[in-house]
Amino acid sequence: MAKHHISMTLNGEPTEFLCSTRQTLLDVLRDELNLTGSKEGCASGDCGACSVMVDDRLVCSCLVLGAECDGKTVESIEGMADGENLHPLQQKFLEEAALQCGICTPGVLVAAKALLEKNNNPTETEVRYWLAGNLCRCTGYDKIVRAVMSTAADMRGDAK
Amino acid sequence: MSSENRKYKWVGTRQIRPDGHDKVTGRAKFGSDFSVSGMIHGRVLRSPHAHAVIKSIDTSEAEALNGVKAVITSKDFKDQSSELKAAGEGMINYRDMTRNIMAREKALYDGHAVAAVAATTAEIADAALELIKVDYEVLPHVIDVDEAMKDGAPILHEEMVPSGIEIGGPTNIAKFVEFSLGDTKKGFDEADIIIERSYKTEAVHQGYIEPHAVVASVTEDGQAQIWCCTQGQFQVRAFVAQLLGMPTSSIRVTPSEIGGGFGGKTVVYLEPLATLLSKKSGKPVKMTMTREEVFRASGPTSGGSMTYKIGAKKDGKITAVEGSNKLLAGAFSGAPAGPACMCAVAPYDIKNVYINGYDVVVNRPKVAAYRAPGAPISAFGAESIIDEVAKELGIDPLKIRKLNAAKKGTQAAYGPTFREIGYEETVDIAMGHDHYLAPLGPNQGRGVASGFWFNIGGESSATVNINEDGTAVVISGSPDIGGSRASLALMAAETLGIDYDKVRPIVADTASVGYNFVTGGSRVTFATGLAVVEAAKDAVRQLCERAAKIWEVDAEAVIWDDGHAKPASSNVGDFEPLSLSSLAGQANKTGGPICGHNAQNVQGAGPAFATHICDVEVDPETGNVTVLRYTAIQDVGRAIHPSYVEGQIQGGAAQGIGWALNEEYIYNSKGQLDNPGFLDYRIPVASDLPMIDAVIVEVPNDRHPYGVRGVGEVPIVPPMAAVANAIENATGVRMSALPMSPPRLLAALDQADVKEAAE
Amino acid sequence: MESIQFRKPETVDEAVKLLQGADGDARILAGGTDLLVQLRAHMIDPGVIVDIKSIAETRELTKNDDGSYTIGAAVAGAEAHERDDITADWPGVIEAWDLIGSTQIQGRASLGGNLCNASPAGDSVPAMVAAGMTANIAGPDGRRTLPVEKITAGPGKTNLKKGEFIVSFNLPAKPSNGGDAYLRLIPRTEMDIAVVGCGAALTLDESGTVTSAKISLGAVAATVLVVEDAAKAIIGTKLEPEAMSALDAACQAACNPIDDKRGTVEYRTKVAGVLGRRVVSIAANRAGKN
Known part of the structure; x- marks a missing residue:
């Protein structure tokens, strides 16, 4: 065919x-x-x-x-990036070291962006379950979850 | 303890990693992201049998298929002699290696490579595999380490002569090792209580998300280029050279970005096959494993069967320990029995110790290194039994660890006397941590455990090139598996006295930098870091010489301070300091390019210790375990980039939790792997874990310019016992076998109920 | 090498004709979350793949005037999960659907696919069965309707005839004082196949007495079981401890599981009872709140 x-x-x-x-x-x-x-x-x-x-x-x-x-x-x-400007999640992942080997990072970022577009104030549990389909073997997820929540806070304009 | 006073400008700061932007935008090229023009595709035929004689292989139909460009079997590889050569994280026997990459007389495990095909498309290569006829004579197989050691067990290698032990006749025991200190009989005589227990752990896979991948291109004049995801491009070069009988100088290996390794990418699987297929076909060949192939054919770490016996005084002082660790090696010798023995009770000052280990072959894929190889297995036994002693004596489990803690001057059972170490500090911090003091609810329990890893040095080479604009390029040969480029750049910036963002670190191919041993053993930031610091110092020495030339003074009269050449004293003369960039800008007039270099076999690795605290909740009706809270305290010497140090600790702890609770290989009755995928080989997902609090302790290693010890491995040592001890604390049931999966834990809880009812 | 045809019919009739006239194996593509895995693993070698998502009926999720729902066979879990009406009325069905795989899988996974994949462990199936859902089937002989529990014949097998496919499902109107729930046991928290799954739908009267119940179990037999004895054990009770024990025992007695890589016979049997109790408690709690 x-x-x-x-x-x-x-x-x-x-x-x-x-x-x-x-x-x-x-x-x-x-x-x-x-x-x-x-x-x-x-x-x-x-x-x-x-x-x-x-x-x-x-x-x-x-x-x-x-x-x-x-x-x-x-x-x-x-x-995901807009010209020269990284998406806030990309920037936050760099600043907070939310990646180690980086193989899962593209998938995690795409998934996290989808979450924040739907829910700009997710709980830790919501982030963890949303990202349960994105395996990461390096980080133990800690810094990934923190980076997603902290990006959400920035995007909402919360004071740190 | 953490030195908050800022001794350094760059070391200890949290900078954005040099490779970060590539990795958050999808630009970074990992193993299978690479392609070259004219490339064809290779696939591997694998044995469906756990143990079988290969009577014949007929590849004629496959070769005749349109689009097939080359077919290889073991016949295309010359045989190798049986001798041990140092390489990777252990000793290499090339006779075994050539048989592991391509089965020769026998297929020794489900998934063992039997033939490989290169064709114009992967689909044609797959179709060709189906046309290869292999005549197998299936033999009885053995999967379990204890079964493999029994009389009458199927023998994998009739000709194998065990090392370190005399056994009359064929055996699956490849090696026996033992370590002793003092007199355990005397130690047990002194003890008020003696406990003896058996433990078992399952083989577990490193679980890197990136499957093995390679592109190899061999030209007609025999020059090979290999691009692959590896923890050691120099190992790949050495192995391919030896297996294919090529001069080392004819092979250039370029490491891609690496999508996780954890020890599992210190060996070769596809690289020699792709190189030979390329040689035979005259075309570049790309090969990528499927996830199923990764599980069936690449190295897990050993499973173990252990017995531990411990004696202690009423006050908690441990008087003697005896242990035996039987570790399965997979199809070829190489289980980390030695490190398992050496690490088991290394955190403790125990005067009488005897520990032995067995390296046992079974019909499984050959083990590869995995984070602190061997140590997590023996520590599961040792740290479980110490917990039991504490409970029996009514002593807090951290107090008993502190009471017996190894310190500076303690002689370890495996030989050396410790210099400055930070084990006791980790216990002290644990005892005062609010996690340890927090209340627990119903069905919840808390466990602690400690761990040890030597850390290693080894060969590293580095070059620091000073550019004409005052920036610098740091060239090393250690694949960056979790942020090491950032650490190397930080140390170079600190040493040169220039800004971090003016330093560009790269990981070079085998032709562009001197030899570097693998990324493994927690050695890169320590050993390659040391080479980078020395190379930077070499550049600084040259910069000082250039300043001396300009000032017309002796080179010894110039010092380097904060990125500037300065007169060593007012006696030298009244010269304005010369910055690195001004010296770099006139380098052509003062003697030409400034290139710092260093190459050495780095010694003086500082051992690392950790203590972990774990809270769990057990569902008593289903056996499900939830990890509620986790704290990992570790002496790292010095955290060059604290974020990536924390990341290593968190990642290691998470892998340990997976090992403890759900990861295992499931074989069917034919010895075929029943769970070769991420669906049923259950590594932790995000919702399985809590935040992992990484507490950095800094007791500097006095043999590294910035005090680095090494970080990556020790965090996987304590978790299995920490989780088991927490489950015991929650339920009163002690799990002595891993994984502590829901069916196994529920069965144990039910058995305990029955026992209780009977009493 | 390349022999698979790919077709994207826009009407039910066209799809039926394609399925009926196919040379060799014809496979329906809805969400593809099972089909593509099987294709890749060379477990299947279809002659034609029929993507039904261009047929409007397979993509609609409608609340009908009588309070019932019509759910297209290819509606994705994420689409249903975003609908407040069905999530409020049948939380158990939505939970079960939502448990099929990750967020990514939810973007595609359909009830039609989960049912017709005919795994004994399909998560949505026990909940669909408990809720009394029926499947609207189109085929060469026209349309017919079957209760969901009549669709599967065994692992990997359905009772659909050549040329037939499920177009949509009917989910009854939620009864007043009704509640449903689904629970499964997996070793992790996500991304696993159910070791045991249990769905329950029940109604209560004003006093809190159970007036009707349907309880189903997955992954404990070749097909999803409707456990009538479990329902009998609680109908007419207020879920007192004795009733719950009887329910537990009935669930266990109904099990006919296998030992496999995901669980043992003993474990599955025991957990079926545990989940039976838990799921009924949740369903009753939901019913009581209405």
């Missing part, structure tokens, strides 16, 4: 690609579009390193087919 010709909006840009049925959105991002910020840690939806937004919904890109994405709007880690 011929490849599928797919048009979608990726990080704000109209994007076209060809893919086979078996190729996931993650495969497409990494292998066809050369965006390797989304990582493959498991290919089964268990690690969250490939997290992206599809039509404003947080998903694992390893569990979405490329062929499904025609007409969709996809946002990956590469679209």
Whole structure:
């Protein structure tokens, strides 16, 4: 069968690609579009390193087919910063050392951004459960959770 | 104790890491993010059998498949002699290594590589694997360490001669080690109470999120470039050179960013295969493991079966300890039996100690290093039994640790006499910590445990290049696994007397910097840090010489202070200090480029100790354990970048909690791994853990210019016993086997109920 | 190599025709959270993948005039979770749905997929069964409706015929003084498959006496069980300790589990009783608050 010709909006840009049925959105991002910020840690939806937004919904890109994405709007880690300006979460992760090896970081950031857009005042428990699908083996999650909560406070304009 | 008075301008501050922006924007290139033009894709055929003779392999159909460019089996690798060579975090036997990367006479575990294919697409390579016909003769297998040591157990290597012990006939025992101090018989005679217990721990995987990945490109003239995620590009070079019979100079290994390793990426799996496939096909070859392959075929750390016997006086003074640690090695010798023995009771001043260890082969993937290899296993036994002594004697578990604490001058059972160490400080802080004093609710319990790791030095090389604008590049060869570039830049900035943001640290390939031993053993900030500091001092020496030249004075008459060359005294003359940037700017006129260099085999690692406090709540009806609160107190010598020091401590503790509660390999009756994925190999998720309070203690290591000891490994040593002791405190039931998963804990609680009812 | 077709029908009839006419295995793609894993692991080798998400009916979550809900088979958990009406009326169903995987999985996971994957441990299924949900099936012979508990035939097997697929579900109107709940036992707090799952829906009268109950167990047999004896044990009681003990015993007696990597027979059986008690308490508490 011929490849599928797919048009979608990726990080704000109209994007076209060809893919086979078996190729996931993650495969497409990494292998066809050369965006390797989304990582493959498991290919089964268990690690969250490939997290992206599809039509404003947080998903694992390893569990979405490329062929499904025609007409969709996809946002990956590469679209998170605004030009030269990092997203506040990216900046906070740097300042608070919320990453060690950094392999889970893109997925964690995409997921955390989705949380803060939905809930700008999450409790520690809410952050932990929201991010339960983003495995991190380095940090013990402590600094990640703190950075997300502290970004939320900044974005709300709370005094420190 | 933490020195809050600011002795240093940069050391001890929390700067943004040099590689940070790449990592929060998705730019950073990890192992599988790399590709080169003309690249083809390699895949590995793996044994479905735990133990089988490979009678024949027919690759003809696979080779004939359109798109297949190369197929390799063990026949393509020359055999290696059986001798131990120092490499990685232990000794390497290349005869074993060549058999581990590609099964030769026998497949020795489920997942053992049997053949590999390179093809124009990964799909074609996968299809080719299905066309390879392997004729296996399946043999009985053995998975459990105690079973493997029994008479009549299936033997993995008929020809293996154990070291350190005489055994008539074939055995699975590869090695026996023992350590003793004093006279344990005398010690037990002096004891008022003696307790003896058995313990068991499961093999656990390092669980790095990034699967192993490599791109190898060999040109027609035999020059190889290898890009891979590794903890040691120089090890990869050495191993590939030896396994493929290539000159070391013909191989250039560039480490990618590394997505976690914890010891598991100090060895090679795909690199020699990709290199050989590239050589054979004439094309660059990319290989990436699937998560399933990572679990089935890459190294976990050992599981262990231990017995510990302890004697103590009524006042809590420990008079003797005897221990035995049987550690499974996987398919080839290499279990960390030695370190397990050496670390078990190292936090304590005990006069009479005898501890032995066995390195035992079983039909599992060969173990690799994992954070403080061996120590967490033996410490689970030792720290559990010390807790039991404390309870029996009615002494607070921290008080008994303080009473027996090793100090400066204590002789450790494994040999050395400690210099300045900070163990007792960790216990003191724990005793006064508000966590230790907080009240507990129903079904809740608190446990403590301590841990030890040697830390290591080893070979490190570094170059510090002073740029013409007064900035500096720090070139080292230690892959940065958790923020070490930031620490190296901080120490270089401090030594040079320039701002942190003017220092750019890079991790170089094997052709661009001198030899560096692996990132492991908690050595990078200590040993490579020391090489960087010495290289910076070398640059400073050159800068002083340039100033002397300008001032026309002797070089000895110039000192370096706060980033400036200054006259050593007013006798030298009245010269305006020359800044690093002004000296750098005129370097071409004063003698050319300024490049500091240092290469050495670093000695003088400072041992590290930790004490952890853990609160749990146990659901008595289901056996579920919730970790409510966790505090980890550790002597780090000096925290160069406190945030990443805390991160190491928090991460190590979290891995230990996973080891304690839910991580295990589950094998079916055929010896096949039943849980090769993150769904059923249960590493902790964010909602499983509380905040982990990392308390940094700083008792400087006097053999490092900034006092560094090493941080990464000791935090994984105490957690298993700390959790077990907390569960005992909550329920009265002592768990002597890991993991303490809900089914196992509920069974133990039920058994205790039955016993209680009967009494 | 590449033989899988990908189709995205816009009507139910078109989908049925594709499924009926497929050469080899035809697989329905809703959220894909099981399908893509199986595809990647080479557990399945379908001839065609039929993405049903362009069929409007599969994507709608509607509260009907009678208070009941129609839930499209491909509605994602996150979409349902954001709806205050259904979350208030049937918290147990929403909790169970919400427990299928991570936040990311929630962005995709559907009730149709969770049910038709036919794992004995599917989290949403015991809650759907307890709530009395039915499935609206389309096929070559037209439409039919089956109770959710009649859909699965065993691990990985459904009673759907060739060409049939689930278009949507019906969730009854919440009875007055009714409450539902779902609990599962997993070793971690998230990201695990249920070792045991238990759903309950019940109604109380003014005095707090249980007037009706439906209790279901997952992961303790080849398919989700409806435990009638457990319901009998509490109907007519005010959940006194004796009734709860009888409920516990009935749940345990109903179990016919296996030993596997996730739990033992003994453990699953015992925990089924524990969860039975706990879930009924929560459901009763919810019912009492109405």
